[in-house]
Amino acid sequence: MSALTLPALGLANRAAQALPALFTDFASRTPPAEVVQIDTTGHTIPGKGAARYICDTLCNDALLAAHPRFVTRTANNRIFRLLPDRSSLAVEQGGAAGDGSVNDQPAIQAAIDYAHANDAAEVRFEAPAYRLDCPPRLSPAEDKRAEDGHPLVVRRSIALRGHAARRTVLDFRALDGDDPESEYQLVATSGSDPALAVWRGGALFLQGDIANPGAGQRSIGRLEIDRLVLKGNRQHTGAYEWPADAQTGDGWDITDKALWVQDCFVGEIICRDTDMVGWKGEIFFTAGEADAVERIELHNCRFATSNGSALNPGVDAEILAVDSSVGDCFQAQEDVAKSRAVYRNCTWHDCDAMGLGSGSTNGVLYAQAYPTRDETAAPPMTLLENCEFRDIRSLRFASWVRGSIRT
Structure with missing residues (x-):
């Protein structure tokens, strides 16, 4: 050489x-x-x-x-x-297989976490299907801020978007990939109550701000869910008692919400061309202070099949729902009075009961009972445009509702 x-x-x-x-x-x-x-x-x-x-x-x-x-x-x-490529990253870049047969939950959560750390705007799902096993839950069931046992946790603004030719399916399973209908975890009910409670964990948990930081300052200012199917693999059995029975796992499982916002503050939640099907508890759930969520938009969405409620916007968020349907559950919609809600070409179906209405800011129970309003604000309104209600045993319209419906 x-x-x-x-x-x-x-x-x-x-x-x-x-x-x-x-x-x-x-x-x-x-x-x-x-x-x-x-x-x-x-x-x-x-x-x-x-x-x-x-x-x-x-x-x-x-x-x-x-x-x-x-x-x-x-x-x-x-x-x-x-x-990130133009503020976007794919779950495959974190090692997700995307073949629907192995557990991609760790890779998908890691992609969300890395996007948060880099202020990336989007997490992409490029394959047709992903399997997500529920991680272990060690915290008590009633610990509302604990993140363990939730398959996916969002803490900052993000868009979760399917990029396959057809909508991407997120296939949620129980621990170790078992059937979530029959297999579930048992944990302590609370820190002071060691009695065993069912835990299924739902799908997407939003860890918003515990204290309201003010308009435009919320950590989750905007969550977008686009072209995804959140497949829960749970059945609507008609057992509506809650919480779920620890012996059988059946009932209204309040630990099994497909989209879960509770006692925290977030901005906008926007779902497009997205299904959430097959859960034991509320499918789309928001609860807390009246201003906990600023706005909810649903476009071509379907929330169905549950022992609980399909759509539960339990806060005074502004709502726009277009070409969407909710049903095959106990309550198609479990609602509190809204300042403004608009539904266009939407369908509520196959449930025991539901109600819609707008009204006073004096508290949810008061607003449902009395046709009052805040004189310093615009009149409250729930507007139904060409909407359909079918196969519902008890349907209630409260105050400040107008529009056109089919039954």
Whole structure:
């Protein structure tokens, strides 16, 4: 080997260290100091989860420890992090298989967490289906702020968007992938009550601000859910007692909400072309202070099949629902008085009871009973435009409701 060959080999090796590789191969790479950007061919297999990684001032030990699916250390002790593409990242970039047969819950939650850490706007679901197993619940069932046992937790503004040719199915299972209809966890009811309670965990838990930070300042200012099917795999059995029976698991399971907002403050929740089907408790649930949620928009959505309520906007959020349906449950809609709610071409169906209405700001029970209003504000309104109500045993319209319906 000539003296000229050695420098050439060195240059070739330095160039090779900057070539695209799998994310999982980064640990054996030694990219030179001048290389600050490396592309990957995939996360664990070529062609799935390819991304661009950079080494910048944000790369440190804390970021690596918090997000090991998206941040890595090379063999020469340099840290690289995934660079979101136009403020978007895919769950495959965190190692999700997207084949519907293995548990992708850890990878999907990791993608949401990393998006939050980078102020990324979107998490993409590029495959047709993903399986999500419920993680273990160790906290008592009534601990409303505990995050363990919830398959997915959102803490900041984000868009969760299906990017497959058809709507992406998020297939929610019980612990270890078991059938959530018959398999569930048993935990203490509360910190002071050790009696066992059923835990299923639902799908998407919103960890909003405990205290209201003011208009435009909420951590979850906007949540978008687009082109997704949240498939719960639970059955509507007609057992409406709550909480669910610890022996059989049947009943109205108040720990099993597909979208769960309780006793915290968030901004807008916008669902488009999204189904939430097959749950034991409330499917779309918001509860807390009257101004806990600013606005709810539903476009071409279907919430169905539950022993509880399909749609429960239990706060005074402004509502716009278009071309959507709720039903096959105990109550198609469990509501409190609204300042403003508009429903266009919507359907409520196949339930025992439900009611709609607008009214006073003096409290939900007062508003349901008396046709009063706040004279300092615009008149309250629930507007129904070409809406249908069918196969409902008891249907109630309270004050300040107008429009056109079919039965």
